[in-house]
Amino acid sequence: xxxxxxxxxxxxxxxxxxxxxxxxxxxxxxxxxxxxxxxxxxxxxxxxxxxxxxxxxxxxxxxxxxxxxxxxxxxxxxxxxxxxxxxxxxxxxxxxxxxxxxxxxxxxxxxxxxxxxxxxxxxxxxxxxxxxxxxxxxxxxxxxxxxxxxxxxxxxxxxxxxxxxxxxxxxxxxxxxxxxxxxxxxxxxxxxxxxxxxxxxxxxxxxxxxxxxxxxxxxxxxxxxxxxxxxxxxxxxxxxxxxxxxxxxxxxxxxxxxxxxxxxxxxxxxxxxxxxxxxxxxxxxxxxxxxxxxxxxxxxxxxxxxxxxxxxxx
Amino acid sequence: xxxxxxxxxxxxxxxxxxxxxxxxxxxxxxxxxxxxxxxxxxxxxxxxxxxxxxxxxxxxxxxxxxxxxxxxxxxxxxxxxxxxxxxxxxxxxxxxxxxxxxxxxxxxxxxxxxxxxxxxxxxxxxxxxxxxxxxxxxxxxxxxxxxxxxxxxxxxxxxxxxxxxxxxxxxxxxxxxxxxxxxxxxxxxxxxxxxxxxxxxxxxxxxxxxxxxxxxxxxxxxxxxxxxxxxxxxxxxxxxxxxxxxxxxxxxxxxxxxxxxxxxxxxxxxxxxxxxxxxxxxxxxxxxxxxxxxxxxxxxxxxxxxxxxxxxxxxxxxxxxxxxxxxxxxxxxxxxxxxxxxxxxxxxxxxxxxxxxxxxxxxxxxxxxxxxxxxxxxxxxxxxxxxxxxxxxxxxxxxxxxxxxxx
Numbered sequence: 001x002x003x004x005x006x007x008x009x010x011x012x013x014x015x016x017x018x019x020x021x022x023x024x025x026x027x028x029x030x031x032x033x034x035x036x037x038x039x040x041x042x043x044x045x046x047x048x049x050x051x052x053x054x055x056x057x058x059x060x061x062x063x064x065x066x067x068x069x070x071x072x073x074x075x076x077x078x079x080x081x082x083x084x085x086x087x088x089x090x091x092x093x094x095x096x097x098x099x100x101x102x103x104x105x106x107x108x109x110x111x112x113x114x115x116x117x118x119x120x121x122x123x124x125x126x127x128x129x130x131x132x133x134x135x136x137x138x139x140x141x142x143x144x145x146x147x148x149x150x151x152x153x154x155x156x157x158x159x160x161x162x163x164x165x166x167x168x169x170x171x172x173x174x175x176x177x178x179x180x181x182x183x184x185x186x187x188x189x190x191x192x193x194x195x196x197x198x199x200x201x202x203x204x205x206x207x208x209x210x211x212x213x214x215x216x217x218x219x220x221x222x223x224x225x226x227x228x229x230x231x232x233x234x235x236x237x238x239x240x241x242x243x244x245x246x247x248x249x250x251x252x253x254x255x256x257x258x259x260x261x262x263x264x265x266x267x268x269x270x271x272x273x274x275x276x277x278x279x280x281x282x283x284x285x286x287x288x289x290x291x292x293x294x295x296x297x298x299x300x301x302x303x304x305x306x307x308x309x310x311x312x313x314x
Numbered sequence: 315x316x317x318x319x320x321x322x323x324x325x326x327x328x329x330x331x332x333x334x335x336x337x338x339x340x341x342x343x344x345x346x347x348x349x350x351x352x353x354x355x356x357x358x359x360x361x362x363x364x365x366x367x368x369x370x371x372x373x374x375x376x377x378x379x380x381x382x383x384x385x386x387x388x389x390x391x392x393x394x395x396x397x398x399x400x401x402x403x404x405x406x407x408x409x410x411x412x413x414x415x416x417x418x419x420x421x422x423x424x425x426x427x428x429x430x431x432x433x434x435x436x437x438x439x440x441x442x443x444x445x446x447x448x449x450x451x452x453x454x455x456x457x458x459x460x461x462x463x464x465x466x467x468x469x470x471x472x473x474x475x476x477x478x479x480x481x482x483x484x485x486x487x488x489x490x491x492x493x494x495x496x497x498x499x500x501x502x503x504x505x506x507x508x509x510x511x512x513x514x515x516x517x518x519x520x521x522x523x524x525x526x527x528x529x530x531x532x533x534x535x536x537x538x539x540x541x542x543x544x545x546x547x548x549x550x551x552x553x554x555x556x557x558x559x560x561x562x563x564x565x566x567x568x569x570x571x572x573x574x575x576x577x578x579x580x581x582x583x584x585x586x587x588x589x590x591x592x593x594x595x596x597x598x599x600x601x602x603x604x605x606x607x608x609x610x611x612x613x614x615x616x617x618x619x620x621x622x623x624x625x626x627x628x629x630x631x632x633x634x635x636x637x638x639x640x641x642x643x644x645x646x647x648x649x650x651x652x653x654x655x656x657x658x659x660x661x662x663x664x665x666x667x668x669x670x671x672x673x674x675x676x677x678x679x680x681x682x683x684x685x686x687x688x689x690x691x692x693x694x695x696x697x698x699x700x701x702x703x704x705x706x707x708x709x710x711x712x713x714x715x716x717x718x719x720x721x
Binding site: 014051052053054055070071073074076077079081083084085086087088089090091092096099100101103104105107148149 | 315318319322325326327329330548551552553555556557558559560561562563717718719720
């Protein structure tokens with residue numbers, strides 16, 4: 001597997017604050033690599049250091065196997081960046097904005113015209129091509145922002161929280177587009193604090209906090225390290241104290257709570273707790289109105305590792 | 315790539331209506347307002363400046379003092395005769411280049427002439443020169459008073475300077491060269507601003523406002539170029555960061571970014587010059603020299619902006635405020651709001667006048683208007699060019715940083 005980005009022992013400080021703390025990572029060609037972490041965890045700083053936008057105190061960054069420097073224009077030629085804030089000209093139309101930013105990479109007019117048309121179709125902004133950004137909704141603006149960053153068909157794309165404050169329709173369109181970009185051969189670095197997005201999109205995920213990568217792996221690999229198992233919820237009215245004690249004593253149950261006719265059971269990791277619970281209720285002929293099971297999330301893993309929620313604005 | 319960036323920057327500039335208004339219409343509106351405010355002074359009927367009538371009393375003055383004052387009178391005035399009907403002094407010829415119509419008189423005669431309002435004032439020549447006038451607060455008379463007082467002050471200054479030099483020559487402290495007298499004469503002419511060959515007229519005093527205004531409008535592009543630099547610095551906006559990440563060297567992006575400004579503001583200053591002509595403000599016949607100076611001033615203003623934009627940290631808003639405010643302050647010190655300030659700065663803080671680019675442009679225009687020789691003009695062009703080079707060097711230093719401590 002070819003490594004597109006390699007970071008070694010990277011340290012970035014803002015005075016006393018260590019924003020990136022002796023960080024190592026490798027991103028492979030053709031993967032969607034997710035950087036997941038709460039606001040202020042150092043994701044954007046890390047990306048800016050990788051891109052040589054920011055000076056860093058220590059460490060090495062290689063892109064496409066070469067050291068990344070501010071004047072490494074041959075490397076920049078193959079990189080696309082979509083920032084968190086829409087970076088477009090209010091005075092120019094959708095088409096002009098895309099053409100302008102694409103033109104910074106592609107001097108040939110005919111080639112550029114084709115690329116701009118393709119990306120307009122890709123982000124489904126055709127009917128808005130003459131609109132100015134101020135006339136676009138938040139979601140359409142994000143799509144324009146995406147188009148400006150990827151129109152030149154870069155080999156490596158950095159997407160920094162591209163779906164913040166985006167309506168569901170635009171979000172879905174952006175996420176589908178990212179998968180398509182990966183399928184067309186691009187490598188994608190995707191930072192977000194939305195765990196659903198990384199679970200949906202990313203081939204590999206790194207969870208970041210306080211400038212450090214806490215864990216890296218696929219979504220399943222990361223969840224597998226969780227000490228807790230699934231959470232089972234049962235709506236039932238006929239549970240007395242003896243049943244509660246008996247359920248708690250089941251070998252697959254870690255803990256339980258019973259309030260307002262809802263039994264919430266935390267099952268032990270790597271067990272099939274739902275089956276145990278179903279068997280118990282059937283065996284004792286206890287009626288239930290509803291039962292559900294939820295596997296541990298990345299947020300649960302983050303909570304276990306750091307003692308805090310991954311985000312507070314889900 | 316250069317053309318691509320320049321094309322879209324120009325397009326963005328033209329489509330940004332508020333910015334376009336500020337860039338194009340504000341200067342034209344300002345010029346129009348200035349012209350309206352001073353239109354009375356430019357009307358051929360109302361502007362005509364009537365020479366001040368003066369009775370000159372030499373009394374017991376020393377012969378050399380009388381001779382010196384006579385020389386002065388030759389430069390600034392024409393002799394007049396009393397009007398039979400007790401009206402103001404009259405002259406036989408048209409006193410078109412004269413500031414003063416004078417008559418030599420004994421002290422008693424002078425007092426009578428003043429009482430009968432046949433003269434505006436009488437002047438007593440001696441070791442010091444004194445001026446006596448009445449109704450000086452009357453608005454129609456106050457201009458006469460200012461002109462006369464100003465002329466007499468200049469005379470006194472020059473006389474004292476020449477006396478000092480004469481004393482030094484007499485004592486042998488200095489040895490005058492071959493062209494000593496010629497140099498003294500030139501100094502006298504340039505100091506009085508009365509010179510020379512048909513160039514000097516009293517309109518120049520009013521034009522000082524317009525010279526300062528043109529100086530200000532030359533430096534005015536500063537704010538626009540600060541905004542342009544903000545488009546280059548990745549720590550100023552996400553848009554600039556996106557452009558920074560493009561595979562294009564900073565200095566090429568800089569020139570591509572700044573070119574529309576240079577073209578636009580150069581055209582603008584030329585338009586303003588010709589617009590002043592349409593309004594009837596005659597800045598003199600040396601159009602070529604004037605335009606060179608204005609374009610040099612415009613370039614200086616643009617690169618002052620890029621220097622400020624690239625060197626100073628802080629938000630673009632603060633820097634843009636500086637870009638708007640600084641030319642105004644420099645314009646103020648150049649006499650754009652009050653011509654007295656120009657004199658005050660010239661006398662009290664001459665260094666400020668020498669480094670103030672608005673003043674340099676204004677003084678260059680003044681010298682073109684008032685002096686037949688170009689020595690002073692070229693001196694100013696050289697100083698302004700040095701200023702421009704410094705601004706370019708500072709810009710390069712500011713833009714040389716390759717990446718950022720924080721964004």
